[in-house]
Amino acid sequence: MHDTRFVLAAGTTATAERAGLSAAGADPSLASTTPSADAELLTYGQPVRTGTVPVSPDGCPTPALVTRAVRDCLGFDVTVVDAGLSEPTAAPTVSVGAKPGRDITEQDTVPTAYGAFEAARQFGHALPNDELWLAETVPGGTTTALGVLRALGEDVMVSSSLPENPIEQKRDLVEEGLAASSLDPGDAAGQPKRALRRMGDPVLATLSGLTAGAVETDTAVTLAGGSQQLAVAALVRHGGYEGPLSLATTSYVADDPTADLRAGAEGLDLDLTVTDPGFDQRDHVGMNRFVAGEAKEGVGMGGALALAERAGVPMAEVRAAFADSYGELLDR
Amino acid sequence: MHDTRFVLAAGTTATAERAGLSAAGADPSLASTTPSADAELLTYGQPVRTGTVPVSPDGCPTPALVTRAVRDCLGFDVTVVDAGLSEPTAAPTVSVGAKPGRDITEQDTVPTAYGAFEAARQFGHALPNDELWLAETVPGGTTTALGVLRALGEDVMVSSSLPENPIEQKRDLVEEGLAASSLDPGDAAGQPKRALRRMGDPVLATLSGLTAGAVETDTAVTLAGGSQQLAVAALVRHGGYEGPLSLATTSYVADDPTADLRAGAEGLDLDLTVTDPGFDQRDHVGMNRFVAGEAKEGVGMGGALALAERAGVPMAEVRAAFADSYGELLDR
Numbered sequence: 001m002h003d004t005r006f007v008l009a010a011g012t013t014a015t016a017e018r019a020g021l022s023a024a025g026a027d028p029s030l031a032s033t034t035p036s037a038d039a040e041l042l043t044y045g046q047p048v049r050t051g052t053v054p055v056s057p058d059g060c061p062t063p064a065l066v067t068r069a070v071r072d073c074l075g076f077d078v079t080v081v082d083a084g085l086s087e088p089t090a091a092p093t094v095s096v097g098a099k100p101g102r103d104i105t106e107q108d109t110v111p112t113a114y115g116a117f118e119a120a121r122q123f124g125h126a127l128p129n130d131e132l133w134l135a136e137t138v139p140g141g142t143t144t145a146l147g148v149l150r151a152l153g154e155d156v157m158v159s160s161s162l163p164e165n166p167i168e169q170k171r172d173l174v175e176e177g178l179a180a181s182s183l184d185p186g187d188a189a190g191q192p193k194r195a196l197r198r199m200g201d202p203v204l205a206t207l208s209g210l211t212a213g214a215v216e217t218d219t220a221v222t223l224a225g226g227s228q229q230l231a232v233a234a235l236v237r238h239g240g241y242e243g244p245l246s247l248a249t250t251s252y253v254a255d256d257p258t259a260d261l262r263a264g265a266e267g268l269d270l271d272l273t274v275t276d277p278g279f280d281q282r283d284h285v286g287m288n289r290f291v292a293g294e295a296k297e298g299v300g301m302g303g304a305l306a307l308a309e310r311a312g313v314p315m316a317e318v319r320a321a322f323a324d325s326y327g328e329l330l331d332r
Numbered sequence: 333m334h335d336t337r338f339v340l341a342a343g344t345t346a347t348a349e350r351a352g353l354s355a356a357g358a359d360p361s362l363a364s365t366t367p368s369a370d371a372e373l374l375t376y377g378q379p380v381r382t383g384t385v386p387v388s389p390d391g392c393p394t395p396a397l398v399t400r401a402v403r404d405c406l407g408f409d410v411t412v413v414d415a416g417l418s419e420p421t422a423a424p425t426v427s428v429g430a431k432p433g434r435d436i437t438e439q440d441t442v443p444t445a446y447g448a449f450e451a452a453r454q455f456g457h458a459l460p461n462d463e464l465w466l467a468e469t470v471p472g473g474t475t476t477a478l479g480v481l482r483a484l485g486e487d488v489m490v491s492s493s494l495p496e497n498p499i500e501q502k503r504d505l506v507e508e509g510l511a512a513s514s515l516d517p518g519d520a521a522g523q524p525k526r527a528l529r530r531m532g533d534p535v536l537a538t539l540s541g542l543t544a545g546a547v548e549t550d551t552a553v554t555l556a557g558g559s560q561q562l563a564v565a566a567l568v569r570h571g572g573y574e575g576p577l578s579l580a581t582t583s584y585v586a587d588d589p590t591a592d593l594r595a596g597a598e599g600l601d602l603d604l605t606v607t608d609p610g611f612d613q614r615d616h617v618g619m620n621r622f623v624a625g626e627a628k629e630g631v632g633m634g635g636a637l638a639l640a641e642r643a644g645v646p647m648a649e650v651r652a653a654f655a656d657s658y659g660e661l662l663d664r
Contacts, residue, residue, distance in 0.1 A: 079424050
């Protein structure tokens with residue numbers, strides 16, 4: 001029971017203030033609250049200080065409700081790391097010195113990247129658990145993930161929390177960011193901290209540091225998420241770690257034809273687990289948004305589903321817990 | 333399972349830097365690390381960032397090991413509030429804006445008292461649980477508790493983490509502190525925030541704020557601890573709350589002849605639960621220190637024991653879990 005710990009890195013980046021880039025918040029002005037609210041939902045099962053259950057512009061609820069539903073079934077330990085929150089949260093958080101990230105088109109996008117990576121590495125090294133499941137919540141995070149992948153020279157397209165992946169907009173932003181950082185694609189190969197600072201976000205810095213520290217003590221790490229966790233894996237591989245590393249995501253990300261999750265995971269030698277929550281088996285207003293391709297991942301949803309499957313909890317039970325919490329929090 | 337939350341307020345006061353006042357740390361210079369380490373022990377079951385298991389000058393282990401042992405048996409949710417920590421901790425913490433307290437003989441002892449009380453009140457108001465068990469870790473805390481009780485005009489003597497309660501030293505310090513604050517005993521009656529700021533510590537401010545906020549929404553509150561929780565209860569009563577309030581402590585505090593725990597609890601109309609862990613039934617090196625009158629309480633030990641008793645967990649099982657953790661962490 002004490003062997004598994006689920007760690008959520010919650011943070012923000014100014015990149016998310018651009019319209020059309022993310023579904024994490026009913027509009028871009030609400031995106032900065034989403035990670036603080038997700039941390040509360042995962043910790044307490046409802047908003048506490050933020051007073052908000054994040055929804056997409058089309059009404060898709062935050063995947064935090066799915067992860068929390070699994071936690072209600074399994075009862076695993078959760079730790080939230082402040083990976084650059086910009087709004088107060090009532091969730092208890094571990095500090096690694098991360099501050100909100102700047103816009104990806106700036107030259108110095110994540111000034112706290114080196115310090116946060118190092119503090120997170122020490123934290124990951126010191127944690128006593130046998131296995132860590134690492135999750136993220138950072139609106140706009142797939143764009144900074146693409147930025148990091150390009151800086152490292154990894155040719156993988158990222159997924160999106162929107163049904164229509166705004167690929168062109170992401171490519172343009174990354175191109176602009178690389179130019180502002182005087183980088184060509186691949187110029188930061190083998191230099192993960194440089195890629196993080198120039199093109200990343202504080203959540204990527206925190207998660208790659210946590211992973212680097214945890215594997216030093218042979219703690220098993222599962223990156224719970226989609227494209228952003230692919231970027232974390234790339235950062236850890238470019239830091240020289242060649243050992244075992246797992247990625248657990250949803251069928252929504254894995255089956256997204258605009259992204260290359262499976263190929264990316266294979267290229268980085270990741271042990272991939274894909275889990276389908278079976279939301280298409282019910283005609284539920286919240287589940288239907290996921291089936292329509294919204295959100296897809298976040299707050300470790302795919303990892304939580306994999307934990308449920310491993311524990312033998314039927315997906316029908318997870319769906320029921322999700323429907324209960326949706327009913328209590330949003331359907332009123 | 334989600335109805336009970338155990339909240340630990342962890343903080344420091346410069347008052348603890350005086351020799352002979354507290355057993356929370358092998359010497360006064362280590363006392364500032366104790367709350368950060370206690371928070372890690374309760375959260376992770378072992379030190380993580382602090383690298384320390386606090387012990388008294390005579391080798392009595394921190395009561396955090398007892399509370400954690402109960403948590404290992406029961407699995408209740410824990411939230412740590414940063415109530416003025418002065419050393420980094422790897423435990424996730426909720427911020428209420430508290431800073432380490434100054435020495436009780438200064439005029440403005442807790443400059444953050446008003447803000448911390450108010451932020452904690454809002455947090456306690458917003459927490460969704462049916463019942464809260466509130467715990468503390470603050471070396472030197474019985475002296476500031478005495479200061480607050482005197483400022484409010486409550487004539488109760490406090491207990492001590494030392495086998496020999498340094499009553500005269502505490503009385504002298506409180507007298508000096510009252511003089512520095514231009515207060516006579518009872519001058520802050522009905523003014524809990526004034527008593528906190530002039531004579532208290534940031535942990536008392538946080539706990540009394542949490543309690544005040546929680547009872548506003550009819551959340552049941554049990555103050556888990558001894559003399560310091562008596563001071564919290566007095567603060568809440570002087571704030572005008574006359575409703576139900578519980579205090580759960582150990583037999584070590586309740587039976588301390590130098591203090592007046594039972595009379596104090598009765599005077600403040602508290603529902604008192606006293607639990608004996610039965611440490612005298614084993615000849616265990618760590619338990620023997622408690623039997624000899626050291627530590628007595630802290631980190632909600634008495635409350636945790638009461639939770640175990642309520643859940644029907646035999647004390648022998650708690651003792652076994654404590655012995656295991658002592659063996660792993662200290663007996664090497």
